Amino acid sequence: MNRTKIYGHRGAKGRYPENTLLSFQQAILQGVDGIELDVHMTKDGEIVVIHDEFLNRTTDGTGFVRSYTLEEIKGLSAGSKFSSLPDYEESWVLEKVPTLKEVLQLLAPYPIELNIELKTYTFEYEGIEEKTLALVNEYGNGRKVVYSSFHLPTLLRIKAIDPSAPIAWLLNQVISNPLDYIKSLELEALHLHKDMVIDHLNDWKELKNLVRVWTVNQREEMVQLIDAKVEAIITDYPEMAIAIRQERAV
Ligand code: G3P
Numbered sequence: 001m002n003r004t005k006i007y008g009h010r011g012a013k014g015r016y017p018e019n020t021l022l023s024f025q026q027a028i029l030q031g032v033d034g035i036e037l038d039v040h041m042t043k044d045g046e047i048v049v050i051h052d053e054f055l056n057r058t059t060d061g062t063g064f065v066r067s068y069t070l071e072e073i074k075g076l077s078a079g080s081k082f083s084s085l086p087d088y089e090e091s092w093v094l095e096k097v098p099t100l101k102e103v104l105q106l107l108a109p110y111p112i113e114l115n116i117e118l119k120t121y122t123f124e125y126e127g128i129e130e131k132t133l134a135l136v137n138e139y140g141n142g143r144k145v146v147y148s149s150f151h152l153p154t155l156l157r158i159k160a161i162d163p164s165a166p167i168a169w170l171l172n173q174v175i176s177n178p179l180d181y182i183k184s185l186e187l188e189a190l191h192l193h194k195d196m197v198i199d200h201l202n203d204w205k206e207l208k209n210l211v212r213v214w215t216v217n218q219r220e221e222m223v224q225l226i227d228a229k230v231e232a233i234i235t236d237y238p239e240m241a242i243a244i245r246q247e248r249a250v
Pocket residue numbers: 009036038051117148170191214215234
C-alpha cells in the first residue's frame with residue numbers, strides 16, 4: 001500500500017521540547033513512520049541534535065554550539081525553555097541536548113526511518129558528513145536514513161563518501177525543473193516547503209513519490225497532501241496526521 005508516511009518534525013515538536021530524547025520517544029509512541037532531526041557539531045567535534053547554530057532559543061545557554069565542548073553543552077537544559085507548551089512538566093528541565101549517537105541508540109528497537117538534516121548553511125563544520133555517516137553506520141541498526149540539507153555541497157560530500165546514501169535537497173523556493181535536479185544530482189527526494197506543494201499539487205503529481213513536505217501542521221494541509229499521496233509529510237503534530245491518514249483511508 002502506497003500511503004503517505006508521517007515524520008515527526010524534531011520529534012513531536014508541537015507538544016514536547018524539540019530535538020530532545022523525550023520528543024523523539026513521544027513521536028515513536030504516537031506511531032510515526034519516521035523522525036526528522038537537525039545536527040550541528042561541537043567545539044570538540046561531537047555531532048549534537050539541535051536546530052539552531054546558537055544555544056539561546058532552545059537551551060539555557062548562550063552562544064554558538066561550535067564554541068562549546070560536548071561536556072559543556074551537556075550541562076545545559078534543553079527543556080526549560082518550553083514552559084509555554086500546554087503539557088509542560090517540571091521534569092522537562094532535565095532534558096539535555098542529545099548526541100546523534102544517543103538518538104540512534106534510542107531508535108534502535110523501532111523499525112522507523114530517520115531524516116538527519118545537516119545544518120551546514122552558516123558554518124560548514126569540517127568533517128560533519130564523515131562523522132554523521134560513521135555514526136549511522138555503527139548505530140543505525142540498518143534503518144533507512146535520509147540525509148537532507150539546504151546546503152547542496154554537504155549532500156554532494158555525503159554522496160562522495162557513500163554513493164548509496166539517500167540524499168534529499170531541502171528547498172523553500174520553487175524550482176522549475178525538479179526532475180532534472182533529481183536526476184543530475186542523484187537525489188533520493190526533494191524536501192519541499194509546504195507552500196511549494198500545496199499551491200501546485202498538479203505540478204507534483206508525477207513526482208509525488210520523490211517529495212517529502214514540511215512543515216505541515218494544519219488539518220486541511222494534511223488532508224490535501226495525504227490524499228495526494230506524497231511520499232511523506234513532516235509535522236510537529238504527528239498524532240494528528242496519523243489520525244487524519246486513518247480517516248482518509250476508510
Ligand atoms: O527538514 C524539514 C525542516 O525541518 C526544515 O526546516 O528549519 O525546521 O529545520 P527547519
